[in-house]
Amino acid sequence: MLKGNALVGQSGGPTTVINASLAGVIKGALSTDAIETIYGAEHGIEGVLAENFVNLTERFSDKEQLELLINTPAAYLGSCRRKLPKEFDETFDKIFDIFKKNNIAYFFYIGGNDSMDTVNKLSQYAKQINYPINIIGVPKTIDNDLAVTDHTPGFGSAAKYIATSLREVARDSQVYDSNTVTIIEIMGRNAGWLTAAAALARTDKECAPHLIYLPELAFDVDKFLADVEKVSKTHKNVIAVVSEGIKTAEGKYVCEGATADIVDSFGHKQLSGTARVLSDMIHNKFGWKVRSIEFSLLQRCGAHVASQTDLSEAEAVGTAGVEAAVRGETGMMMYFKRVSDAPYKIEICSSDISKIANVERVVPREWINEEGNDILQPAIDYMLPLIQGENKVKFENGLPVYLKR
Amino acid sequence: MLKGNALVGQSGGPTTVINASLAGVIKGALSTDAIETIYGAEHGIEGVLAENFVNLTERFSDKEQLELLINTPAAYLGSCRRKLPKEFDETFDKIFDIFKKNNIAYFFYIGGNDSMDTVNKLSQYAKQINYPINIIGVPKTIDNDLAVTDHTPGFGSAAKYIATSLREVARDSQVYDSNTVTIIEIMGRNAGWLTAAAALARTDKECAPHLIYLPELAFDVDKFLADVEKVSKTHKNVIAVVSEGIKTAEGKYVCEGATADIVDSFGHKQLSGTARVLSDMIHNKFGWKVRSIEFSLLQRCGAHVASQTDLSEAEAVGTAGVEAAVRGETGMMMYFKRVSDAPYKIEICSSDISKIANVERVVPREWINEEGNDILQPAIDYMLPLIQGENKVKFENGLPVYLKR
Numbered sequence: 156m157l158k159g160n161a162l163v164g165q166s167g168g169p170t171t172v173i174n175a176s177l178a179g180v181i182k183g184a185l186s187t188d189a190i191e192t193i194y195g196a197e198h199g200i201e202g203v204l205a206e207n208f209v210n211l212t213e214r215f216s217d218k219e220q221l222e223l224l225i226n227t228p229a230a231y232l233g234s235c236r237r238k239l240p241k242e243f244d245e246t247f248d249k250i251f252d253i254f255k256k257n258n259i260a261y262f263f264y265i266g267g268n269d270s271m272d273t274v275n276k277l278s279q280y281a282k283q284i285n286y287p288i289n290i291i292g293v294p295k296t297i298d299n300d301l302a303v304t305d306h307t308p309g310f311g312s313a314a315k316y317i318a319t320s321l322r323e324v325a326r327d328s329q330v331y332d333s334n335t336v337t338i339i340e341i342m343g344r345n346a347g348w349l350t351a352a353a354a355l356a357r358t359d360k361e362c363a364p365h366l367i368y369l370p371e372l373a374f375d376v377d378k379f380l381a382d383v384e385k386v387s388k389t390h391k392n393v394i395a396v397v398s399e400g401i402k403t404a405e406g407k408y409v410c411e412g413a414t415a416d417i418v419d420s421f422g423h424k425q426l427s428g429t430a431r432v433l434s435d436m437i438h439n440k441f442g443w444k445v446r447s448i449e450f451s452l453l454q455r456c457g458a459h460v461a462s463q464t465d466l467s468e469a470e471a472v473g474t475a476g477v478e479a480a481v482r483g484e485t486g487m488m489m490y491f492k493r494v495s496d497a498p499y500k501i502e503i504c505s506s507d508i509s510k511i512a513n514v515e516r517v518v519p520r521e522w523i524n525e526e527g528n529d530i531l532q533p534a535i536d537y538m539l540p541l542i543q544g545e546n547k548v549k550f551e552n553g554l555p556v557y558l559k560r
Numbered sequence: 561m562l563k564g565n566a567l568v569g570q571s572g573g574p575t576t577v578i579n580a581s582l583a584g585v586i587k588g589a590l591s592t593d594a595i596e597t598i599y600g601a602e603h604g605i606e607g608v609l610a611e612n613f614v615n616l617t618e619r620f621s622d623k624e625q626l627e628l629l630i631n632t633p634a635a636y637l638g639s640c641r642r643k644l645p646k647e648f649d650e651t652f653d654k655i656f657d658i659f660k661k662n663n664i665a666y667f668f669y670i671g672g673n674d675s676m677d678t679v680n681k682l683s684q685y686a687k688q689i690n691y692p693i694n695i696i697g698v699p700k701t702i703d704n705d706l707a708v709t710d711h712t713p714g715f716g717s718a719a720k721y722i723a724t725s726l727r728e729v730a731r732d733s734q735v736y737d738s739n740t741v742t743i744i745e746i747m748g749r750n751a752g753w754l755t756a757a758a759a760l761a762r763t764d765k766e767c768a769p770h771l772i773y774l775p776e777l778a779f780d781v782d783k784f785l786a787d788v789e790k791v792s793k794t795h796k797n798v799i800a801v802v803s804e805g806i807k808t809a810e811g812k813y814v815c816e817g818a819t820a821d822i823v824d825s826f827g828h829k830q831l832s833g834t835a836r837v838l839s840d841m842i843h844n845k846f847g848w849k850v851r852s853i854e855f856s857l858l859q860r861c862g863a864h865v866a867s868q869t870d871l872s873e874a875e876a877v878g879t880a881g882v883e884a885a886v887r888g889e890t891g892m893m894m895y896f897k898r899v900s901d902a903p904y905k906i907e908i909c910s911s912d913i914s915k916i917a918n919v920e921r922v923v924p925r926e927w928i929n930e931e932g933n934d935i936l937q938p939a940i941d942y943m944l945p946l947i948q949g950e951n952k953v954k955f956e957n958g959l960p961v962y963l964k965r
Contacts, residue, residue, distance in 0.1 A: 169735050198737040229731035236736070318959055319864055326634035326962065327861040330574050331641070332603040337857075355959065428836075451853045452742075456732040459724055460864055462958065542958035553867065553947035554723055554760065557731065 156481060157287055159260025161190045162208070165230040165295075166199035166237075166266035166273065170309030171316075171461045172469035173295045174558075175225045176265045177232065179473020180293065181211050182221065189481045190261060199235035199266070200273055204246070206253050220558060225470060226548050227557040228458035238269055239276050247280045254288060261289050261480045265473070267296030267307070268513060271488055275512040278486030289480040292488035292508055293473050297455045299348035302514040303506045304490030308472055309455070311465030311541035314352035316457040317341060317450060318542060321356035321396070324448065325363035329392040334443040336383055336393045339364070340430035341450055344400040346517045347371050349454065351530045352538055353396040363394040370400035371517050372527045374409055379433065380440055382528050387441075399429050399449075409433065459555045463544025468501065475503040499540035561886060562692055564665025566595045567613070570635040570700075571604035571671035571678065575714030576721075576866045577874035578700045579963075580630045581670045582637065584878020585698065586616050587626065594886045595666060604640035604671070605678055609651070611658050625963060630875060631953050632962040633863035643674055644681050652685045659693060666694050666885045670878070672701030672712070673918060676893055680917040683891030694885040697893035697913055698878050702860045704753035707919040708911045709895035713877055714860070716870030716946035719757035721862040722746060722855060723947060726761035726801070729853065730768035734797040739848040741788055741798045744769070745835035746855055749805040751922045752776050754859065756935045757943055758801040768799040775805035776922050777932045779814055784838065785845055787933050792846075804834050804854075814838065864960045868949025873906065880908040904945035 163180045165173055177195075184193035195209040196202035209232065215221045224231060240246055254262070264274050274292035281288050294301050297313035321339065328337040341350040347369025354367060365386045368374055374397075386393045401409050410429040430447035438445045468491065476489045487505040494500050522534040549556045568585045570578055582600075589598035600614040601607035614637065620626045629636060645651055659667070669679050679697035686693050699706050704715035726744065733742040746755040752774025759772060770791045773779055784800075791798045806814050815834040835852035843850045873896065881894045892910040899905050927939040954961045 165735075169732050198735075201737060227731070228728050230735045233737060234735040315958055320858055320862070322959060322962065323633050323861040323863055324857050326632070327574050327857045330570075330603075330635045330639040332606060332638060358964075361964070431833075446857065448856045448858070449854065450858075452729050452732045452851065453725055453853070453855075453858070456728040457725070458728060539958065544958070545955050550950050553720055553944065553949070554727060557727065559763075559766070 156189050156483070157260040157289055158189050159191065159258045161193045161261035161263065162196055162203065162257070162259045163193060163211070163263040163265065164196035164199040164202060165232045165234050166264060166270040167234060167296065168267070168455065169229040169234055170295055170297050170455050171228045171312040171458045172308050172465050173265055174227045174231045175466045175469035176293050176295060176308055176473035178221055178225045179470035180263050180265070180477055181215050183474040183477025185212065187477065187481050194257065195232045198233040200237050200239065201235040202233070203250055203253060208257070223556070223558040225466060226458055226546060228456040231558065231560070236269070239273050243280050243283065250277065251280070251284065251286055254286070259288060261477070263291050263293055263476055263480070265293040265295050267294070267298065268301060268515065271301070271508055271512040274488065275486065275508045278508065281485070289483065289485040291476040291480045291484065293476045294488055294490060297349060298343050298346050300346035300515045300517065302511050302516045305493040305501060306491060306541055308465060308469035310348060311462040312457070313349055313454045314355065314538055315462040315542035316454050316460055317349060317352045318355035319460055320450060321353045321364060322361070325356065325361065325394050328394055328446070329363070332391065334387055334391050334441070336395065336434065336437045336443055336445045338430040338434045338445070338447045339394070339396045339450065340399050340447065341396060342454060343370060343398045345370055345515055347398050348518060350396055350398040351518055351534050354530050354535060355538060355542060362390065364396045365390055365393055366395040366528045367530055368395070368397045368401055368528060369518055369523060370398040370402065371520070372523065373404040374401040375404065376436065380436065383437060384441070397429055397433065401429060458546060458557070459548050461546035462542045463546055464541060466546060472503055479505050496536065561594050561888070562665040562694055563594050564596065564663045566598040566666035566668065567601055567608065567662070567664045568598060568616070568668040568670070569601035569604040569607060570637045570639050571669060571675040572639060572641065572701065573672070573860060574634040574639055575700055575702050575860050576633045576717040576863045577713050577870050578670055579632045579636045580871045580874035581698050581700060581713055581878035583626055583630045584875035585668050585670070585882055586620050588879040588882025590617065592882065592886050599662065600637045603638040605642050605644065606640040607638070608655055608658060613662070628961070628963040630871060631863055631951060633861040636963065636965070641674070644678050648685050648688065655682065656685070656689065656691055659691070664693060666882070668696050668698055668881055668885070670698040670700050672699070672703065673706060673920065676706070676913055676917040679893065680891065680913045683913065686890070694888065694890040696881040696885045696889065698881045699893055699895060702754060703748050703751050705751035705920045705922065707916050707921045708893070710898040710906060711896060711946055713870060713874035715753060716867040717862070718754055718859045719760065719943055720867040720947035721859050721865055722754060722757045723760035724865055725855060726758045726769060727766070730761060730766065730799050733799055733851070734768070737796065739792055739796050739846065741800065741839065741842045741848055741850045743835040743839045743850070743852045744799070744801045744855065745804050745852065746801060747859060748775060748803045750775055750920055752803050753923060755801055755803040756923055756939050759935050759940060760943060760947060767795065769801045770795060770798055771800040771933045772935055773800070773802045773806055773933060774923055774928060775803040775807065776925070777928065778809040779806040780809065781841065785841065788842060789846070802834055802838065806834060863951060863962070864953050866951035867947045868951055869946060871951060877908055884910050901941065
C-alpha cells in the first residue's frame with residue numbers, strides 16, 4: 156500500500172454535485188492510514204503547476220463544514236479548462252517534481268471527458284518514469300456523455316432542475332388564449348441527454364414539452380416549422396425544447412451567427428442563441444407571440460433543487476475512488492454499473508481510463524422517435540430513477556446556505 | 561348586503577402566487593352567505609365577454625385540491641392582456657348583460673397595473689348604470705410597481721427565486737482563474753425592484769453581484785464598461801445585474817435592435833437581449849470570456865422555491881378582498897400596509913382604485929447609490945422580510961406536484 160499525501164482537483168464545467176464528490180474524496184482520505192494529508196489543488200491542474208494547494212485535512216476537521224460542502228454547487232476548489240500537451244514535455248516533469256516535493260502518492264481528478272484525458276496522460280507518464288503514485292478519475296458532467304458508466308454524477312440534478320423548471324415554465328406559457336410558441340434551449344453540445352430530460356416534466360395530463368430536438372440527429376428547419384404548425388392545431392401554446400448543439404445536415408450550428416464567436420481553451424465554440432434564432436423564425440413565419448428561454452448556467456448549479464440520488468452517488472463515487480487508489484488501482488475512472496432497474500440499484504466499479512478519455516456517449520437512436528422530434532419511453536425509464544429525492548438544503552434568512560471559501 | 565353569485569378572473573403576466581390569491585378568493589366566497597356560487601372567468605375579461613365560466617364552488621369542494629392550487633404557479637384560470645376601451649361603449653353593456661344573466665353580485669379581478677384599470681372602469685360603469693355589484697381588485701405583479709401598497713403579492717417569490725439563483729450562478733461563474741464577466745438580465749420594464757432583489761444574494765463574505773443597474777436611472781454604456789473594468793481589478797469574475805428595461809439618456813432601450821420588435825396588446829415592447837448586447841460589448845472591448853443569462857419566465861413561475869411569506873399574504877389578500885366586497889366596498893384594491901419592520905408585520909387594507917390604476921411605483925432614488933450601480937441598505941431591509949420562509953411543495957417521483965386543470 157502506497158503511503159503519503161493525496162491531492163485532489165476539480166476540472167471542467169462545474170455541476171451541482173461536484174463538491175459532493177470532493178467531500179466523498181475527503182471523507183475517504185480522512186479515513187485511511189495510507190493518506191497522511193489531503194490537499195486540494197486550486198483551479199485543477201493549473202493549481203498543481205502553480206503549487207497552489209489548500210490543506211483540506213485541516214480545512215475540514217469540522218464535520219459540519221464537510222456536510223455543507225456536499226450541498227454547495229460549483230467547484231469549491233475552482234476549476235480550469237487546461238488540457239495537457241499531447242507529448243510528454245516539460246509540463247509533465249514539472250507536475251511530477253511538485254508531486255515529489257509534496258510527497259503526493261495519490262492524485263484524484265474530478266471532471267468530465269477532457270479531464271479524464273489528463274488522468275490518462277498523468278498515469279501513463281507516471282508509469283513511464285516509474286513514479287509511485289495512484290491516479291484515479293472521478294466522473295463529473297451534467298452532459299452524461301462519458302463512456303462505460305451508466306450515467307454521470309451531475310446529470311441527475313441537472314435533469315431534475317430542467318424537468319422542474321420545464322413543468323413550471325409550461326404552466327406560465329399556457330395562460331394565454333392565443334397562439335404562442337416557447338422554445339427552451341438546453342445544454343449539451345453533442346449529447347442530448349439533458350435535452351431529453353425535459354420530457355420528464357410530462358405527466359398523464361400534461362403534454363409539454365410537445366417537441367424535443369436532440370443534437371444526435373441533423374436538424375431540419377423546415378421540418379421544425381412544420382412540426383410546430385402541426386402541434387399548434389391541437390395546442391395553442393406550443394413548447395419545444397432544443398439542444399444548444401443542434402446542427403443542420405450540412406453540419407452548421409443553428410445558432411451560428413447569433414453570437415460573437417467565442418472559443419474556449421479546448422477549442423469548443425461557446426454555443427447559445429439557438430432558441431432565439433428559432434423563435435424569430437417562428438414569429439416571422441406565423442406572426443405568433445414567441446419566447447426563447449435558455450436555462451444556461453442555472454441548470455448546472457441549481458443546488459436548491461438537486462437530486463438526492465445524484466448527491467449521494469456523487470459522494471459515494473468520490474469515496475470509492477480513494478478506496479480503489481488505496482487498493483492499488485491507477486489510471487482508472489470510477490463508474491456506475493446499473494444492476495437493477497426496479498428497484499433501481501447501482502454498483503460502483505472502476506474502468507481503464509483509456510477506454511473513457513475523449514470518447515463521447517450519445518443518446519441511442521432507438522431512444523428517439525422515428526420523426527426525430529421526441530424521445531421514447533426507454534429513455535424516460537432510464538432517467539427517472541436519477542432525479543429521485545430532494546436535497547435537504549438549509550435555508551437561512553430566506554436563502555440557501557452554501558459553504559464559503 | 562348584496563346577495564348573488566361571484567365571478568373571479570386573473571389577468572396580466574402570471575406569478576408564482578397568483579393562484580394563492582385565487583384560492584384566497586375561493587375560500588372567502590365559500591365561507592360567506594352572501595355568495596351562492598363562485599365562478600371563474602377563463603382568460604380574464606376575455607372569458608367574461610365569452611361567458612366562459614368554470615364553477616369553482618363545485619371544482620373545489622375537495623379541500624385538498626384547494627391546497628394544491630395555492631402552491632401551483634401561473635394563472636389557473638388562464639390570463640389575458642385585453643384592456644377595456646377608454647369610452648363606455650357596447651363592450652361594457654355586454655359585460656353587464658352577462659353579469660345580470662348570471663346573477664353576478666361580486667366581481668374580483670386579480671392582476672397588476674393594467675388589470676386595475678379594468679376594475680376601475682367596470683366599477684365606474686356599474687355606478688353610472690346603477691348596477692348593484694361590488695368590484696374589488698386583488699393585486700398581483702412580480703414587478704412590485706403598484707402604487708399605495710407596501711409591496712405586491714408575487715414580488716417576494718420572484719425576489720427569492722432571483723436571489724437564490726444569483727447566489728448559485730455566482731458560485732458557478734467564479735470557478736475559473738481568468739477574467740470573466742457574467743451579465744444577468746432581470747424582468748422589470750420601468751421599475752427596478754426585481755433587479756434590486758439580486759442584491760439579497762450577497763452575504764458578508766460574498767460580494768456578487770458586484771454591479772446592479774436599475775431602469776430608474778439612465779444607463780451610460782461608457783460608465784458601465786468603466787465600472788466593469790474597475791471591479792475586475794479586485795474580482796476576476798465580475799457579476800453584473802441589469803434590468804431588461806435599462807435605457808440610455810436618449811431614451812433608447814439598450815436591447816433595441818437585439819430582437820425582432822414584438823409589441824403586446826398593451827403596446828408594451830417585448831424586451832430581452834439587454835444582457836447579450838452588453839456582454840458582447842465587454843467581449844469586444846476586453847476580450848474576456850463573457851456570459852449573458854436571462855432569468856426570463858423562470859423568475860415568475862419558480863413555485864418550488866416560492867416565498868412562504870408571499871404565498872400566505874397572497875392568499876390572505878384574496879380572502880380579504882371577498883370580505884371587503886361583502887362589507888359593501890367596491891371600486892377598491894386591497895393592499896398591504898407595513899405596520900412594523902422588526903418584527904415584520906402588515907395589515908391588509910383597501911384603497912380607492914383610481915389612485916392605483918395606471919400609476920407605476922419605482923425604486924426611490926435614495927435607495928440607489930450615487931454612482932447608480934448598486935442599491936443601498938434600506939432597499940435590502942425593505943425586501944428581506946418578503947422572501948422569508950420556504951414553500952412546502954410536494955414532490956412526487958422526483959418532481960413538484962401542481963394542480964391540473
